[in-house]
Amino acid sequence: MKLRLCLxxxxxxxxxxxxxxxxxxRPRYGGVLRVEIxxxxxxxxxxxxxxxxxxxxxxxxxxxLLFDHRNPDGTFSGVASSGPFQIAEWEPGKHxxxxxxxxALGGRPFVDSIQIQMGRAARDMLLDLExxxxxxxxxxxxxxRRAVDRGVRVSMSQPDELLALVFPAGRAITDDxxxxxxxxxxxxxxxxxxxxxxxxxxxxxGLLPQWSSxxxxxxxxxxxxxxxxxxxxxxxxxxxxxxxxxxxxxxEQSVAERIVxxxxxxxxxxxxxxxxxxxxxxxxxxxxxxxxxxxxxPLPRAALMNFLETLGPLAKIDASPLxxxxxxxxxxxxxxxxxxxxxxxxxxxxxxxxxxxxxVRNWKAPGPGETWPLADVxxxxxxxxxxxxEKP
Amino acid sequence: xxxxxxxxxxxxxxxVLLLAVFSGATLxxxxxxxxQPAQPEQxxxxxxxxxxxxxxxxxxxxxxxxxGATGSPRRISLDVRNISSLDSSATSLIRQAIQSELAxxxxxxxxxxxxxxxxxxxxxxxxxxxAEIEQGDAVxxxxxxxxxxxxxxxxxxxxPVLQKRTVWEQADPFLDFLERQMMTIPISVFTVLERDxxxxxxGSTGHWGHFSGGGFISISPGSRDIRGRLTAPINGKIKMFVxxxxxxxxxxLYCVDSPGQEWPVGDGWESHYAPGRxxxxxxxxxxxxxxxxxxxxxxxxxxxxxHGSDWIQTELxxxxxxxxxxxxxxxxxxxxxxxxxxxxxxxxGSWHVLVTGTGDWTQVDYIQLYEINNERxxxxxxxxxxxxxxxxxxxxxxKKSARVVSKNLQTGMYEASIVSVSCSD
Numbered sequence: 001m002k003l004r005l006c007l008x009x010x011x012x013x014x015x016x017x018x019x020x021x022x023x024x025x026r027p028r029y030g031g032v033l034r035v036e037i038x039x040x041x042x043x044x045x046x047x048x049x050x051x052x053x054x055x056x057x058x059x060x061x062x063x064x065l066l067f068d069h070r071n072p073d074g075t076f077s078g079v080a081s082s083g084p085f086q087i088a089e090w091e092p093g094k095h096x097x098x099x100x101x102x103x104a105l106g107g108r109p110f111v112d113s114i115q116i117q118m119g120r121a122a123r124d125m126l127l128d129l130e131x132x133x134x135x136x137x138x139x140x141x142x143x144x145r146r147a148v149d150r151g152v153r154v155s156m157s158q159p160d161e162l163l164a165l166v167f168p169a170g171r172a173i174t175d176d177x178x179x180x181x182x183x184x185x186x187x188x189x190x191x192x193x194x195x196x197x198x199x200x201x202x203x204x205x206g207l208l209p210q211w212s213s214x215x216x217x218x219x220x221x222x223x224x225x226x227x228x229x230x231x232x233x234x235x236x237x238x239x240x241x242x243x244x245x246x247x248x249x250x251x252e253q254s255v256a257e258r259i260v261x262x263x264x265x266x267x268x269x270x271x272x273x274x275x276x277x278x279x280x281x282x283x284x285x286x287x288x289x290x291x292x293x294x295x296x297x298p299l300p301r302a303a304l305m306n307f308l309e310t311l312g313p314l315a316k317i318d319a320s321p322l323x324x325x326x327x328x329x330x331x332x333x334x335x336x337x338x339x340x341x342x343x344x345x346x347x348x349x350x351x352x353x354x355x356x357x358x359x360v361r362n363w364k365a366p367g368p369g370e371t372w373p374l375a376d377v378x379x380x381x382x383x384x385x386x387x388x389x390e391k392p
Numbered sequence: 393x394x395x396x397x398x399x400x401x402x403x404x405x406x407x408v409l410l411l412a413v414f415s416g417a418t419l420x421x422x423x424x425x426x427x428q429p430a431q432p433e434q435x436x437x438x439x440x441x442x443x444x445x446x447x448x449x450x451x452x453x454x455x456x457x458x459x460g461a462t463g464s465p466r467r468i469s470l471d472v473r474n475i476s477s478l479d480s481s482a483t484s485l486i487r488q489a490i491q492s493e494l495a496x497x498x499x500x501x502x503x504x505x506x507x508x509x510x511x512x513x514x515x516x517x518x519x520x521x522x523a524e525i526e527q528g529d530a531v532x533x534x535x536x537x538x539x540x541x542x543x544x545x546x547x548x549x550x551x552p553v554l555q556k557r558t559v560w561e562q563a564d565p566f567l568d569f570l571e572r573q574m575m576t577i578p579i580s581v582f583t584v585l586e587r588d589x590x591x592x593x594x595g596s597t598g599h600w601g602h603f604s605g606g607g608f609i610s611i612s613p614g615s616r617d618i619r620g621r622l623t624a625p626i627n628g629k630i631k632m633f634v635x636x637x638x639x640x641x642x643x644x645l646y647c648v649d650s651p652g653q654e655w656p657v658g659d660g661w662e663s664h665y666a667p668g669r670x671x672x673x674x675x676x677x678x679x680x681x682x683x684x685x686x687x688x689x690x691x692x693x694x695x696x697x698x699h700g701s702d703w704i705q706t707e708l709x710x711x712x713x714x715x716x717x718x719x720x721x722x723x724x725x726x727x728x729x730x731x732x733x734x735x736x737x738x739x740x741g742s743w744h745v746l747v748t749g750t751g752d753w754t755q756v757d758y759i760q761l762y763e764i765n766n767e768r769x770x771x772x773x774x775x776x777x778x779x780x781x782x783x784x785x786x787x788x789x790x791k792k793s794a795r796v797v798s799k800n801l802q803t804g805m806y807e808a809s810i811v812s813v814s815c816s817d
Contacts, residue, residue, distance in 0.1 A: 025751055025752060025757070026706075027752075102668065106616055107615045107617070108614070110617075211515065211516070214513040214516075214537075215533075217513065299517070327535070327537065328522075328536070332522075364753075376753070
């Protein structure tokens with residue numbers, strides 16, 4: 001119990017490891033919060049979609065600051081500036097300044113304004129965090145360790161994004177379940193976690209993380225090279241497999257290259273190939289692809305249903321609704337059925353990583369379905385005047 | 393200079409006039425899923441019967457599933473492991489309970505039998521107990537779930553010791569609470585003040601269940617760290633302060649909102665709530681003159697002596713300052729949180745100050761007891777740890793304890809606790 005409590009305390013304190021000496025607990029008002037984001041958001045219209053998933057996610061973050069109503073699909077809408085902040089300046093794709101809404105429904109935010117720089121490269125954001133030029137920026141999970149080593153204060157959420165290997169249906173080679181099982185068994189998840197993610201992630205065996213479902217421990221994450229070789233030996237014709245990954249995602253590229261190495265070690269012929277983000281839709285030229293699936297909810301049923309709805313049409317897996325409410329047994333059984341089909345091979349769970357300046361307080365790493373809690377953030381040392389300044 | 397007192401209603405607009413004690417059905421229905429009295433869940437030793445009832449139900453359900461999976465009673469080899477936040481004593485009890493339940497179903501335990509591994513796990517929805525039943529090469533999985541609840545958290549330390557008694561928990565945030573015995577009828581009422589409503593429950597400590605009334609409070613948009621306080625009933629009437637709104641009840645809930653709303657911050661002392669903020673400005677006191685204006689503050693704690701009163705207030709610059717009828721502080725203390733409460737335990741006779749810890753709402757918190765000695769704070773005893781931030785702390789009316797509202801970061805529940813100073817050695 002004590003060990004678990006210690007781990008729990010350590011986990012929630014992770015983000016605050018380098019916070020300076022603390023002098024308060026109640027939020028202070030005032031100050032300008034400086035934020036940098038990678039995507040260049042061109043429009044704040046909630047209905048505006050982009051081919052770039054990062055831009056869509058960033059726009060949702062901004063919308064959550066401006067609108068008070070959240071739709072069932074997770075997007076935000078409502079009267080302009082009905083949320084905790086109002087737009088003061090807007091330069092599409094480059095810069096935005098938001099000011100605190102004095103009449104916000106949940107109360108006025110603690111900071112006076114937020115200055116957002118868009119279209120920033122990951123290395124530039126990391127540098128600005130090191131130099132104290134920004135208060136908040138996203139950090140790719142594979143760079144989290146490096147950021148910590150460079151003295152950046154890092155906030156890490158619970159792992160809530162699944163990186164999985166998905167076998168699209170309709171490909172002659174991978175319609176043979178033995179091929180799928182062989183490749184899934186060949187993957188060394190531990191090395192992905194240890195070397196690519198620098199231990200900032202968890203090996204995944206099921207479709208939900210342990211902290212959500214409570215049953216992830218029932219799924220094996222160990223590689224089984226012998227089983228992979230045995231299955232592959234049964235396949236005639238020595239087929240050559242193509243593994244697709246998002247061309248704009250360095251993490252997916254690294255993982256794909258690692259899987260290629262694992263596959264070759266077991267005799268499986270596999271080649272990694274980037275999938276362009278933009279351009280005309282073409283028939284899938286890959287036998288398997290890497291996919292990121294972010295949990296929309298911490299609740300296991302909702303998260304699993306979302307995943308199945310996404311994966312179902314692609315991999316032709318059972319996406320029929322689970323009972324509502326669903327028991328842990330129901331959820332486990334469905335997960336097991338999907339994993340046992342080898343249409344989806346869960347690889348790793350990824351946390352959301354943010355870099356923070358030392359003056360940021362009340363930052364809580366957003367959980368699944370949550371947005372940045374910038375209305376609750378306050379800044380150390382930027383408080384409103386507190387009256388007389390002299391001390392005894 | 394004595395700050396001028398405003399007449400309570402002179403600048404007030406009556407913003408809400410709601411019937412207070414509307415029949416409990418509507419609110420009770422809303423509350424039933426989120427509010428519950430905190431009940432000790434810490435298992436007592438050695439017998440299944442001493443497990444909480446719902447744990448027994450879960451044990452029974454899991455044993456039935458194991459029995460169903462195995463088909464007929466036989467010898468089994470049971471292994472129980474815990475990967476949840478349950479402690480070892482609870483794990484041991486659950487193991488014994490499962491063994492007992494399986495025995496009652498005709499199973500005998502022993503080496504070489506059918507291997508059954510039970511894992512005590514947990515997820516978002518609560519505890520999940522999973523049985524893996526090995527039958528040859530196949531493994532059958534059976535799972536049961538049960539919700540988490542607060543464990544008994546009364547704790548004792550070396551003298552003088554802080555004691556915490558958790559009396560309530562609910563999923564929604566609340567600002568203050570009050571336990572009181574009704575004067576005219578033999579029942580107790582537990583009042584919970586939330587940001588926009590007040591709810592009252594009948595029952596007794598640990599068993600507040602029956603919703604008996606309440607009402608909604610309409611407040612102006614204000615702070616995200618809104619402050620609220622309930623005052624002891626005078627002639628059966630409770631006053632409720634939420635930011636710049638003051639409400640009273642019974643016979644019906646009526647509220648007035650005023651930008652300069654005065655709050656009680658000590659016996660006969662009042663201060664103005666800063667509109668749209670989370671702190672107070674100014675100080676007025678009956679019968680005495682406070683020289684000059686005081687700094688804005690979050691919390692003020694007053695200590696009465698024969699020769700007069702001292703007070704400590706936590707200020708916006710993160711310092712706590714000690715005053716004696718002057719706006720010139722006598723001493724300043726650093727490293728304190730923003731909430732404090734003065735208490736006078738019955739045994740010692742001197743005033744002590746309960747002080748919360750530093751940090752923010754994402755961190756665990758604590759209360760440290762201090763005695764102010766020659767203008768220096770002397771920590772006494774050990775800290776009383778909390779599983780999350782303390783959101784408010786007010787001195788109780790008996791001056792011997794404090795009402796504490798905190799958030800449990802493990803369960804996500806908001807908890808009401810009475811913290812008192814024990815005088816036993």
